[in-house]
Amino acid sequence: MDTSNPSVFVNAELLRLYVGRRVRAVIQVLRSDGGVVTGKSTDENQIIVKGSPPVPLSNFVEVIGIADTEKSIRAEIWSNFGNTFDTHTYNQLCQLANGEFKHLFL
Amino acid sequence: MYGSEFDGSAAFSGGGFMPSQATQAPDPSFSTSKNRDSQSLLPLTVKQINEALLTSDDKSNFSIDGVDVNNVTLVGRVCNRTGRVTDVTFLLDDGTGKIECNKWVQEFVDSNEVEGILEGMYVRIHGHLKGFLGKRSLNVFSIRPITDFNEIASHFIDCIYVHLYNSRLRKLQGVGVTTQPQMPNSSGTPMMGHQATSVNQLSSQYGNVGGQKNIEQMVLDFLQLPASNADEKGVHRDFIAQQLRVSVDKLMLAIQNLVEEGLIYSTTDDFHFKSTING
Numbered sequence: 001m002d003t004s005n006p007s008v009f010v011n012a013e014l015l016r017l018y019v020g021r022r023v024r025a026v027i028q029v030l031r032s033d034g035g036v037v038t039g040k041s042t043d044e045n046q047i048i049v050k051g052s053p054p055v056p057l058s059n060f061v062e063v064i065g066i067a068d069t070e071k072s073i074r075a076e077i078w079s080n081f082g083n084t085f086d087t088h089t090y091n092q093l094c095q096l097a098n099g100e101f102k103h104l105f106l
Numbered sequence: 107m108y109g110s111e112f113d114g115s116a117a118f119s120g121g122g123f124m125p126s127q128a129t130q131a132p133d134p135s136f137s138t139s140k141n142r143d144s145q146s147l148l149p150l151t152v153k154q155i156n157e158a159l160l161t162s163d164d165k166s167n168f169s170i171d172g173v174d175v176n177n178v179t180l181v182g183r184v185c186n187r188t189g190r191v192t193d194v195t196f197l198l199d200d201g202t203g204k205i206e207c208n209k210w211v212q213e214f215v216d217s218n219e220v221e222g223i224l225e226g227m228y229v230r231i232h233g234h235l236k237g238f239l240g241k242r243s244l245n246v247f248s249i250r251p252i253t254d255f256n257e258i259a260s261h262f263i264d265c266i267y268v269h270l271y272n273s274r275l276r277k278l279q280g281v282g283v284t285t286q287p288q289m290p291n292s293s294g295t296p297m298m299g300h301q302a303t304s305v306n307q308l309s310s311q312y313g314n315v316g317g318q319k320n321i322e323q324m325v326l327d328f329l330q331l332p333a334s335n336a337d338e339k340g341v342h343r344d345f346i347a348q349q350l351r352v353s354v355d356k357l358m359l360a361i362q363n364l365v366e367e368g369l370i371y372s373t374t375d376d377f378h379f380k381s382t383i384n385g
Contacts, residue, residue: 001242003156003203009262024201062255064201077183079228081255093259101266104151105202 006106007064009090009097012045016070017098023073024064026081026090029057037061042091051075060085147177147232149264152203155235155242168235168242171272178244179232180205181252181261187225194220198231198244207231209246219249228252230261321360324350329370329381340373340380 007024008014015023027039027047037049039061048071049063058080065075097105150170158168158175168175182200193211197204211217223229229251233244252258325346328334334341347357361379364370370379 001152001156001203001205003153006153006203007201009201060255077226079183079226079255086256086259089256089263090259093262096266097262101269104154104265104269105262106153 008106009094010041010067011043011091011094012041012047012071013043014094014098015041015047015067015073018067019070021067022065023067024062025073026060026062026085026087028060028085028087032057042087042094046071048072049075051078054078054080056080059083060087146173147179148173148175149261149268150175150178150180151262151265152180152182152198152200152205154202154265154269155205156203158235158242160237168237171269173272175235177232177247178235179230179261180244181228181230181258184223184225184227184229187223189220194223196223198229206241206243207233207246207249208243209249222251223249228255228258230257321350321352321356322364324352325357325360325364325379326369326381329379330383335380338373340378343377343379346379 005022007022008018010018010023010025012025015025025047026042027037027049029037029039030046031038032053035050035052037053037057039047039049041047049061049065050068050072051063051065051074053061053075057078060081060083062079062081063073063075064077064079065073068074148170154170155168155175155178158170160168180198180200182198185197185199185204187194187196191211194209196207198207209216209220211220229249231244231246231250232248233246236243236245328346328350329341343354343357343361346361347354350357361370365372365379368382370381372378373380
């Protein structure tokens, strides 16, 4: 039982609040150049993810890692989420998990 | 059998065939909720489990938002998986925290199930929350890989909803007494409303009803009354006819149809009948 190191649900906008902390985000992959993946967050803004992406990379990917700047994540864990994903619902969840119901998550 | 102490709601509350809400309909103050709530399956985050209160009377019982926690469902990633011959242990990381999980492998289907669970995989688990020496862990009943990743967001939204329901809506209902238990009555399903009907209401109500098509419903309603169930032998057809004020011929037609539908059955002889619903 350990809740000392949670990973926060974030979109691009919320990422700014967690620089240096552990976060998780779902991105739609736009470009992948070696260790740098540019993706569209669930709030439609772009973020950059660094690390070692899996091959192949699906359209939607969840990354878990440390927010190293306001617009980038150093990913430790990559999970392919397939080629279709409900980004709207996920984005709503990001907002709920950082707002009114934060105490259930952090 | 039950004499004058027969309590319809108590007698039916455990019946396997009764719709659950209907047992609450006749008497809002009668509470089956404690029993049912303790058996319910709660969607939770690890953070919530970590903060769950230990109820004082029993050291293995937890309470979250005022509800006893027994069976839970979580969604997260599998970490530190260790497989043994008899069991599999792993940490479930749902992003809010990590919790130890243990799945006993007893049968072939179990080992099949756990062999498909790999490190790093997203899974949905159903299990029992237990506390031992201050450590909280899950005794897993079922573990299933997630194939549609929308289930992750869906699970956490479930957690939020259930938290909201248990912490706010339930309290509101407690003050105004029962929004929910009244719903079955308004739904108008004949099966559900029957217990609210008293014998007095019944005769006046049936005095106004005519036509063959309603006789079946009348017989069914009559046989489902607690009074009709008090005797194991059921009710004699002449008595039904007399109470419902219909001729025995018409009554037997209706009874025959109901027997064929499996809604009632004859008991010790061909003249006594009981409803199948209340056993």
